[in-house]
Amino acid sequence: MAIRGPRRVREALLALLFLGPSAVVLGLFVIYPLGRTVLLGAKRCNAQGENCRTNGLRQYTDVAQSREFRHALWVTIKFALLTVPAGIALGLGLAVLADRHLRGIGFFRAVFSSTVATSVAVASLMWLFLLQPARGILANTGWIQDLMPVVKNPGLLNDSGTALLSVALSSVWANLGFTFIVVTAGLQSIPRELHESAYVDGASPWRRFTNVTVPMLSPTLLFVGIVLTSRAFQAYGEIDLLTEGGPVPQDSTTTLTYLIYGETSIVRNDAGLQSSVAVLLFFVMLVLAAVQLRGLKSRIHYGQ
C-alpha cells in the first residue's frame, strides 16, 4: 500500500535528520578530502603544498608506471599474500582447535584472543624488541643462522630476504586475536543440527569440516579476509617501527603507505606526488574490494 503525501514527506525529513550527522561527518572528513587529494594528485608542489604546477591526468599514469610505485605495489601485494592467507588459516585452525568442551579451554581461548589487545604500535614494539639487530633474542643468534645459512650477519630485519617476512610475522601475530574471536563466533553460530545430521549420516570429522563447517563459515571468512587485506594494504606502523622501509637499497619493506608517509621515502618533499600515490592506493583498494566481493560471492551461503 503506497504511502503518499505528508506521510512521505515526514518520513523523508526524518531520514534527513537521521542520516544528517553521519553524512556531515563522512562528507567533511572523507569525501571532501578525497576530492581535494585527487585534485592535488595532478600537481607537482613543494613540501608545504605550495608553488604548484598542474600536470593533469598524465601525472597519475606516470606515477602508476613509475618504478618506485610499482615496487611499492609489489611489496604491498607480497605483504598481503604473506599475511592474509596465513591469518585466515591460523585463525580458523585455532578456532577449530579450541572449539571443544575441555577442561580449561577458557584459558586457551583467552590466550588465543589476547593479541587483539595489542595495537599496531604495541605489537610492533614487542617484535622490534625480539628482532632488533645485535640485541634481539630472535635477531641473528647463532642458531637461526645454523637453520637458515642465508641469513647473513645483519639479522632478520636488516637482510633484504627476510625483512618483509619478519614484518609479516609480527602482523600475523598481532591480527591473530581478532581473527580467532571472529571465527569462533562464526563457529558458534553454526546450528548444531547440521553437524548432527552429518554425523548421523556417517561423515568423518574431516568431511564434516569441509562440507558443513567451511561453507557455513564462508561469510565470516570473507569478512575476516576483507579486514585483513585492507589492513595489509594500509600497513604503516609496523614498517615505521620495525624497518623504516626496509634495508636499502632494495627497499624490501617499502609499501605504498610507506611510500607516501615514510621518513626515507623519495616523495617526501612533494605534496603532489604523495597525493597521487594515495589516490592510486584508493583505486587499488577499490579494485581489490570488487574482486573479493564478486569473485567469492557465489561461495557464500546466506542463512538457511
Next chain:
Amino acid sequence: MRRSGRVAAALAVAVALAACGEGDTIQNAGDRPEPTTAPTPAPTVPGTMPATVPGSAPGSVPGSEPVGSAPSGSDPATTPAPTVPPVTVAPSTTQPTLLDTLPPCPVDALDDVDGTVEITFWHGMAANLEQELAVLTDRYNASQSKVRVELQNQGGYEQVIDKYLQSGQSSRPELAQAPEYAVQEFRDTEAFVPVEACFEGAGFDRQALLPAARNAYSTEGVQWSMPFNLSNPVLFYNRATFAAAGLDPDTPPRSLEELEQASRQIVESGAASYGLVVDTNFDSGGGWYIEQWFAKAGEFYSDNENGRSAPATRVMFDGPTGVDLLTYLQNLVANAGGFNVGDNASGQDAFLKIADQNAPGAMTIGTSAALGTVLAAVDAGIAPGIVREDIGIGPMPGPNGSGIVVVGGASIWISADKGDAETAAAWDYVQFLASAEVQSEWASVTGYVPIRQDAAEVEPLATTYAEDPRFKVAYDSLIETPDEPTAVGPLLGPQRAIRVLTSRALATVLGGGDPATALAEAAAQANTLLAQYNSTR
C-alpha cells in the same frame, strides 16, 4: 573452484604488471621533458662560481677574520692558507642586501611589554638531552619575568620539520630546532626572521661564534639560525684492542691509508675479529660522513659553492673523489677487516658491534654527541670486558689526514609574523642559549661541542675538558676547521633525500656493486630531486 581460479589469475596478472618493466622514476611523473633548467639564483649574489675560488668566503660577513689559527701542520690540503682577506660578497652597492628584504628583528619590543610573553619551542631532543634543555629553560624562565618559554618535544628532528611545514602560521611555534640538513628547506619557507637581523640591534658579536658553526647555518650571505647543539664525527676505538694488536693506543689513525692499515693489523694480529665497523645510514656512514670526507678532501659536494652562494642545482659527488672514496670503503670491508652493520636505524648497532662478545670490531666512526651515552653504557655493564678507560677518541680519519670537520647537529630558528614582543622574546631566549656560560654547561653535560670558543674557557666545560680530554677531540677538530667554502659542507634543498640516495649507493657498493655506476645513478636522481625542488621554491 572455478571462481577462485579466475581470481587467482587476475591477481597474477596484476602482480606481473606491477613487477616487470622498466618504468621511469616517480620524480619525473607528470612532467614532460623540457630541459629542467633551475631558475637563476637570487639577484643579489653572483652567478655560479667555479670550484674553490680562493679568497672568497660567501658564508662570512664582510670584514670578518677567521677565528683561530691556521690548521695544524698535518693538513696538506689543496686549499690555500685560511687567513682570508675580507671580501665583500655583496655586489654593487646600489642594491639592497638580502638581509634588508627579510623580516626584521625588533629586539627592544620587550621593553614596552607589561606582563609575561609566552612562547613555544619545538625541539627534537631525546632523553638526557631533553632533561638538560629543560633545566636550562627553567633557569631562564626563573631568572626573569618577561618571557616564559614552553618546551614541546616533537619526537625528533624530522617531526619538527614535518609539523612545521604542514602547519599554518598561527599554529607554528615561535622557536623551532632544525638540523643542519634542513637549512635550505627552512630558509625557503620564508617564515623566519634570520637571527642575523637581531645581531645589530642587540649588539651580539657574531665573531664570538666559531666560524664553522656560524657558516654552517648561513647561506647567501646571511646567517639564518643560531647554532645550538653541535656535533661532528669522531673515531671511537678500543684502546685495549689497539694495544693487543701492536698499535699505539695514543695515536689513532688519521689518514685513510693509516685507517686501512690499522684495520688490517687488528684482524691479522687476532686482537679482534674486525677492524673498522661501518654503516650505511644516511645520518652517518652513508650520508653525513660522505659530506665530511668531501670537505676533508677540499672538494665541493655540489655546485654554487656547496649551495652557499646560491641554491645548488646539481651534485658533484659522482666525480673521481666520490668514486675513490667508495672504492676505498668497498675494499676496506672486503679485504681489510672492515665490517658493515647495515642500516643502523637505531644508531647504536656500530657501537654494539664493538661490544659484541663473539666477533667484536675494534673501531668505528660515530658522532661526538654519543660519547656520553657510550661511556654511560659501558659503565652500566653493557659491554662485558670493556671498561671506561678502554674507549679511545680520535679525530675523524679522512683524506690527507685532514682535520676539517663539517658541523652537524641543530640550530634554533625564530618564526616571523609572530608579533614584535614574541619575536623579541624569542631572540632573548636564543641569546641566553648562545651565551658562553650556558654553552659551557650544555656542552659539559651533553657532550655537544660549544658554539663559541670562550665557552671552553669557562666552567664547567673547562674542567670537563681538562679532566677527560676525550670530550675535547670534537671541539679541537672544529677549532681547526678553516673558514673556507669547501669546509662548510653542502646545503641542499632535499638534502635528507639526497643523503638517502648516497646511502643506497654505499649499500650497493658494500654489497659488491660498482662505485662509479652506483654514484652516477645516485647523482642522476639527486639532480632530478634538486631540479624539482628548485622548480617549486
Next chain:
Amino acid sequence: MASDAAALPVIGGGPAMRSGAVGIDSVRPGWRKVGRYVVLAFVAFLVLFPIYTTLLASLKPGGKVIDRPLVPTDLTLQVFKDAWTEGRLGRYLLNSTVVAVVVTAAQLTTSVLSAYAFALLRFPLKGFFFVLFLATLLVPLEATLVVNRRTIDTWGWLNSYQGLALPFLATAFGTFLLRQVFLQIPKELREAAQMDGLGHLGFLREVALPLVRPTLGALALFSFLSAWNQYLWPNLITTDEDMHTVQTGLRLLNSNVPDIERYNVPIAGTVIAALPIALVLIIFQRQLVRGLTAGAVKG
C-alpha cells in the same frame, strides 16, 4: 574502521547457539584428548612468547635483559615506574580514554540513526546515499589525512580532544552492521507498533534498540578498540606534549630511547598501554562473541 568490511552478511540463520552439545562434540578420553592438549599448549606457547619476553623485559633492569632475556630473575618494578613517568603515560592514558569514549558514543549514535534510516525509512536518493556510504569504507585513511589536518588547523583545533575525535564521529561500517540487523526485524513487529501509535522514534527507542543490543555491544567494542589504536591521525595533529594519545606517546618514548642500558623502558610502556584494553576485552569477551553472532531475533 573506515576501510573494514562492507555489509556483514547474516551469519547463520537461526538463533545463536553455543557449542557444547554432547555426542559429536565431546572429545573421547585418552590419547586424542592428550594430543589436543599438547597442540593447544604448543600453540599457546608460540602466541604467548612475545608477550612473555616483553613482560620479562619490563621487569628487569636493562643490563640484565641483555644478559639473560628468558629467565625470570632480578625482577624489579623500576622499569615500569620509569616508563610511567618518563612516558607520561598517566596523562596519555587519560587522553586516549577520553577520545575513545567520545568516539564510541558518537559512532553508536550516528550509526544507529543512519542504519535505521537505511533499513526502515523511505526517502528519495536512498540508493545514491547508500553507495556513497559504501564508498567511504574503501577510502584509505592516507588519502584524507593531510587535508583533514588542514581543516582542523583552520578551526584551531590541533592539539585538542575535538580535533582527535572529529573525523571519526561517524562510520559506514557501523551503519552497515546495524542496518543488517535492523533489516531482520519482522514486519509484524513494525505493524503492531504502528497500531499502538508508535512513530519511528518511538519504535526505535522501544522496540528496535533493545533487539539489537548485542550488536551494539560488539560495535561499541570495535569502535573503542579502533579509536584507541589510532596511530597516524594523532601523530599528525599533535604538537603539544600534553595531548598525545597512548599510541603516539609510545612512539615518542621509543624515539627518545634512553641511554643504551635502559632500552627496555619503551617496552615497559607498551605493557602499560596494552593493559587497559586487555582488561576491557577479558571482561567483555562474552558480549563480543554474542554480538558477532547477530542472532538478534529469537523465535
